[in-house]
Amino acid sequence: ALELTLTPALLLLQSTLDQLQEKDTAKIFSQPVNLAEVPDYLEFISQPMDFSTMRTRLEGHAYCSVADLEKDFNLMISNCLKYNSKDTMFHKTALQLQEVGGAILRHAHRQSQTIG
Numbered sequence: 001a002l003e004l005t006l007t008p009a010l011l012l013l014q015s016t017l018d019q020l021q022e023k024d025t026a027k028i029f030s031q032p033v034n035l036a037e038v039p040d041y042l043e044f045i046s047q048p049m050d051f052s053t054m055r056t057r058l059e060g061h062a063y064c065s066v067a068d069l070e071k072d073f074n075l076m077i078s079n080c081l082k083y084n085s086k087d088t089m090f091h092k093t094a095l096q097l098q099e100v101g102g103a104i105l106r107h108a109h110r111q112s113q114t115i116g
């Protein structure tokens with residue numbers, strides 16, 4: 001059926017998001033930060049981002065390119081680096097994900113150039 005047909009471009013975005021999320025082994029980025037648990041979060045972070053929101057956007061065709069996906073990934077990481085101080089697990093985990101995610105995104109950019 002048509003709705004199950006994924007264009008190569010959409011498949012690449014979905015695969016890239018899956019690879020990024022796989023690296024979040026502690027699953028601290030799976031869902032939006034729980035504002036009941038972290039009541040002051042929005043005093044510091046104007047645009048929360050997480051992998052579930054990114055997946056909804058992807059499936060809603062909000063991403064036209066790898067760059068669009070990368071923009072929300074970088075927002076999610078920078079939110080975490082801003083809110084959580086350097087000595088926290090959250091901050092250290094975000095730095096690691098930023099590094100490994102960068103390599104995944106660079107590879108996705110190269111692939112998108114070949115599939116057009």
Ligand SMILES: CCOC(=O)c1ccc2c(c1)NC(=O)[C@@H](C)N2
Pocket residue numbers: 028029033034037038079080083084090
């Ligand atoms: C149930 C309590 O969960 C949290 O306090 C919490 C859970 C997940 C979090 C987070 C806080 N903070 C963050 O910056 C993002 C990366 N993840």
